[in-house]
Amino acid sequence: MEPRPAAPLPADDPAALVEAVTARLHARGERMTKPRRAVLVALASGPRHATADDVVEAVAAQDATVHRSSVYRALEALSRLGVLQHVHLGHGATTYHVAQPDGGVLHLQCRRCGHVRGAPADLAADLAGRLAADYGFRLDSSHVALSGLCAACAVTAPR
Amino acid sequence: MEPRPAAPLPADDPAALVEAVTARLHARGERMTKPRRAVLVALASGPRHATADDVVEAVAAQDATVHRSSVYRALEALSRLGVLQHVHLGHGATTYHVAQPDGGVLHLQCRRCGHVRGAPADLAADLAGRLAADYGFRLDSSHVALSGLCAACAVTAPR
DNA sequence: TTAGCTGCAAAAGGTTTGCAAATTA
DNA sequence: TAATTTGCAAACCTTTTGCAGCTAA
Numbered sequence: 001m002e003p004r005p006a007a008p009l010p011a012d013d014p015a016a017l018v019e020a021v022t023a024r025l026h027a028r029g030e031r032m033t034k035p036r037r038a039v040l041v042a043l044a045s046g047p048r049h050a051t052a053d054d055v056v057e058a059v060a061a062q063d064a065t066v067h068r069s070s071v072y073r074a075l076e077a078l079s080r081l082g083v084l085q086h087v088h089l090g091h092g093a094t095t096y097h098v099a100q101p102d103g104g105v106l107h108l109q110c111r112r113c114g115h116v117r118g119a120p121a122d123l124a125a126d127l128a129g130r131l132a133a134d135y136g137f138r139l140d141s142s143h144v145a146l147s148g149l150c151a152a153c154a155v156t157a158p159r
Numbered sequence: 160m161e162p163r164p165a166a167p168l169p170a171d172d173p174a175a176l177v178e179a180v181t182a183r184l185h186a187r188g189e190r191m192t193k194p195r196r197a198v199l200v201a202l203a204s205g206p207r208h209a210t211a212d213d214v215v216e217a218v219a220a221q222d223a224t225v226h227r228s229s230v231y232r233a234l235e236a237l238s239r240l241g242v243l244q245h246v247h248l249g250h251g252a253t254t255y256h257v258a259q260p261d262g263g264v265l266h267l268q269c270r271r272c273g274h275v276r277g278a279p280a281d282l283a284a285d286l287a288g289r290l291a292a293d294y295g296f297r298l299d300s301s302h303v304a305l306s307g308l309c310a311a312c313a314v315t316a317p318r
Numbered sequence: 319t320t321a322g323c324t325g326c327a328a329a330a331g332g333t334t335t336g337c338a339a340a341t342t343a
Numbered sequence: 344t345a346a347t348t349t350g351c352a353a354a355c356c357t358t359t360t361g362c363a364g365c366t367a368a
Contacts, residue, residue, distance in 0.1 A: 031342050031347060052332080067350045072333065077348090090247035090303045093332070108296050119294060126285040135278060136310030137267050143306035144249045151295030190367050192323060211357075226325045231358065236323095252357075 009083065011098035014044040021083050028081070035070035036078060038062050040098075049087065049095040049116070088144045089116065104142035110150035117150070168242060170257035173203040180242050187240070194229040195237060197221050199257075208246065208254040208275070247303045248275065263301035269309035276309070 010016035017040050022032040042058035043050060050058065056071045075096055078084040085099045087107050092114065105118040121141050128139040169175035176199050181191040201217035202209060209217070215230045234255055237243040244258045246266050251273065264277040280300050287298040 033348060070349055088247070088249035108290065108294065111299065111302065117294070119290065123289045124286050127283050130282045131267065131278065131307070135267065135276070136313060137307050138313050139305060139307040140270065143270065144303050146298060147302035148290070148296050148298040154295060154297050190322060229324055
């Protein structure tokens with residue numbers, strides 16, 4: 001269920017990604033199937049982050065015979081493999097992306113306009129260190145999007 | 160929709176809370192109703208944080224005639240008033256609590272056992288400062304629960 | 319009296335599941 | 344061949360909404 005950090009994956013190269021993932025699947029006695037391949041191609045070709053529904057649409061564009069539930073199952077299987085990771089947005093659906101080798105990036109979501117932007121994960125190093133020291137809590141700063149007001153909205157927002 | 164910081168509220172005293180909130184509602188031409196009162200009593204009497212469904216149950220125990228949808232509308236109305244705030248948990252439903260006077264607390268959720276614990280919001284001061292300086296992003300650190308591994312789970316977890 | 323609310327019922331949005339048939343290795 | 348996965352359909356869960364009637368102030 002939970003993503004386990006993986007060796008770098010060719011996140012932007014559909015063919016190479018499929019190949020790399022196929023090897024990992026086989027190593028576990030699992031299979032590379034049409035839905036899984038389509039999901040990987042969709043995530044390697046399209047926008048960095050996509051909701052399950054975005055993936056369903058992108059997959060449908062490739063192959064209309066792939067069922068919605070298979071996309072959900074593929075997303076789950078690939079996440080379990082450590083190939084995909086997801087980010088929870090407070091307001092809005094979970095988004096998926098090809099796993100980042102390192103700690104990944106911070107996701108900043110504006111609570112007003114909903115826009116999400118990335119930021120270096122090391123910005124949270126101080127926080128992570130304090131949480132570890134004070135509570136023994138190992139922060140995974142890229143698993144949920146941080147909420148706040150983006151610069152644009154902060155201008156017009158009351159606070 | 161978004162909570163606006165409010166003056167301190169008697170979060171643990173049902174009667175006092177209802178009284179304080181009634182005044183705020185009236186000041187806006189709104190009303191203290193049976194569902195709203197029940198929601199406030201439930202949140203002031205029960206656990207600090209509760210999901211909408213937890214509140215529905217607690218309210219039902221007080222008065223079975225209050226409808227589920229009224230609880231949702233009461234939670235929304237009281238949030239709009241600034242009396243309640245909510246926290247998004249990555250895995251799991253949104254939880255509601257009586258608004259904290261200051262920046263509130265950080266919520267740390269273990270991705271393994273799901274347990275949530277609080278921590279001082281100022282632990283994120285460094286991060287908030289950097290996000291503001293680098294991106295003009297005003298972090299609301301208590302609006303979403305941070306994800307990671309709690310101390311107990313970190314012992315048995317691979318990483 | 320009269321907005322502001324509620325209760326009800328139905329819909330909506332997102333995700334999951336049981337199962338027989340298809341497919342991968 | 345044999346185990347893994349899929350397609351389909353239905354179920355689920357949480358939240359939202361239209362509307363007529365109720366009720367707080």
